[in-house]
Amino acid sequence: MPSAAPDVPLDQAAVLAALRARVTRLEGFGRAQHNLGAVPVCEGLPLPGGGLARAAVHEVLATTPGCGAAFCAVLLARTGGTILWIATGRDELMAWPPGLARCGLAPASLVIVRAERWPDALWAMEEALRCPAVTGALLALAPPPGGGKLDLTATRRLQLAAEAGGALGLVLRPDAACADHTAAVTRWRIGSLGAGHGLDDPRWQLELLRVRGGRPGGPWAVTWRAATGRLDLDKEATATGATRHAAG
């Protein structure tokens, strides 16, 4: 039985794509039963799969509370289904639906859970991620004195739950110097750059600190335009920011 003719040129691109897909499958995200595409973040960002993978847990470090919550709301709204917003601690800050609605998160699809005790919060997050009827769940950690500890075991459990249910899991935590190592698929840092040219179009600085199966990147400057519901990449600001980053 002759093997394949040696003179047929290999379609390198196709082979690579097939291998990447196989590795992705082996690594466990985007399991076969969840055939919905990734959640887009922003055009022009080099992300594997073109966005945030569903059926996975992602971590967002927020340097200021407002921009972190808004960024998460934008991502959750793009999953297009029921959202669970799990707030932890005896927090004085509460999610405010009129503001979230401007980020695209309609009040009809939002369910708010408040967990004062940290084990309850983790349990609620795990249950929510495991439910096939939920498309996105957010666990918002309180600032350090009240916030619970999110370690490798806890995030691994959340990751397994998300793989079973197919929801997009987000963990929003304040940006601290010593963030524990977690099993999240990506880790982002978001900071505020102040309002842009439009009065209510805030500008954020996005940084991809860690990504499984990809290369970290950033910082990128992005503008959130509430009127069109788009997150736009600012080319020139990003270029200068990147050079400043490289210089620093």
Add this chain to the structure above:
Amino acid sequence: MTARYLALYLPSLATDRIRRAEPGLPRSLPLATWEPFGNRRVLTAVDSAAADVGLRPGQALADAQAIAPDLLLRPADPAGDARALHALALWARRYTPLTAADPPDGLLLDITGCAHLLGGEAALLRDALVRLRQVGITTRGAVAGAAATGAALARARGDNPVVVSGIEAGVVAPLLLGPALRLPQAMLAELARLGLRRVHDLLGQPRGPLARRFGQDLLGRLDGVVGRRRVSIQPAIPPPDLAAIQDLLEPIITRTGIDAVLDRLLEDLCAGLRQAGLGARQITLTAWRVDGAVQEVAIGTGLAMRDPAHLRRLFAERLERLEPDLGFERMALEARATEPMAVAVQPSLAVGGRRDEAAMAVALAQLLDRLGQRLPVHRVAPVASHWPEHAVTAQDPHDVDPTVPPGWAAQPRPVLLLRRPAPLEVVIPLPDGPPSLLRLQGLAHRLHRVEGPLRLEPEWWRNRPNRFRRDYYQVELASGVRLWVCRTGLPGAPRWLLHGHLP
């Protein structure tokens, strides 16, 4: 089927309760309770030992102590007695779902069709008397065809009779008026002056003059005890739509045992629900403890459910509240509220694409039920109000209300709001102008950019005093942090508050 009633009379509930609570009290000494009545102190309840030495309720405390120097005294607790009676009415639901307290010292049970479960009415009555005596409550009882007849027989006769229906007038005729009709003391004395002491004396009198002289109430009671007027009882808890009951030969104490019994009850109840085409919205697990206490654990569901696995998970959290102590001897599962199962919540009946939707709706409802057992869970309903605190209200997580009032969330708004606005210190270069510097957690921040004001007037139609107009500014600190701050208070003395975080 003719109605049958069991009446129980608890002559010394108040003192029995005290003896149960304080087991150290010597049995031989008389016991009584007292309460202040005007400027006197009078006895309100006496136990049998005290009654034997000649004490009776209504007597002055000083007289009583003179008659019986070793009398034990406790202050009366009418509210506690009423609670105990209600608890006993709940306990009596082991015999029939229709039980009622008959204040101040009786219980009424509608045992129509229930008696054969315990081998007849006499056996049921004996069982109730024995169980109450075991926990230290003196009881007399009677079974009759009318509730009031049973109550009269239990009070006026000491032999716990069981009387067939239809001969009420004959049985009550020889009874004394006082215990049979439960008349006030003054009326009894007046009747006695006329030579009317027993029920048959009254039955022989013309009704008109009796009503004129003693009121309609007397005739009402008389008609009740002779069975001329049917009185239905008001059950302590409305009877459940469906129930499953398990009697336990050996009292169970462990969580494993309770779980096993619950599993069996859930299977039974869900089979019953399936047969009736219903789903449960509210289920109560009632457990009778060996010492007579009754404990309840209730769960509610967002959709009509009859899936034993899901219901078991909802109960798992709550079972920790049961205190078995010496063990439970009987457990019952009752569906207190049921609804017909809609096609939308039965995935197996839905067709094609609807099947996925139905399965998702059930999955979401089950998730919300589970979360709701442990944590506060709510959805938000938009409200047409410009005042930030009133823009949304919490609603049941199972209701989906997508209507958003026009103009809602039109302003640039914060994504996070402080539950209680925090006071701020600011530097204002011009009077009534925007701030230029603010102090936050001890640090001064120069303001990079200020937008505003957005003036909100309080909602006068809500009638809340001490609400002032607010001027909201969106400020941006030099570090890029964007905050929502406002000026409020009286015009002469403004206060500055931090109210939210902008995106």
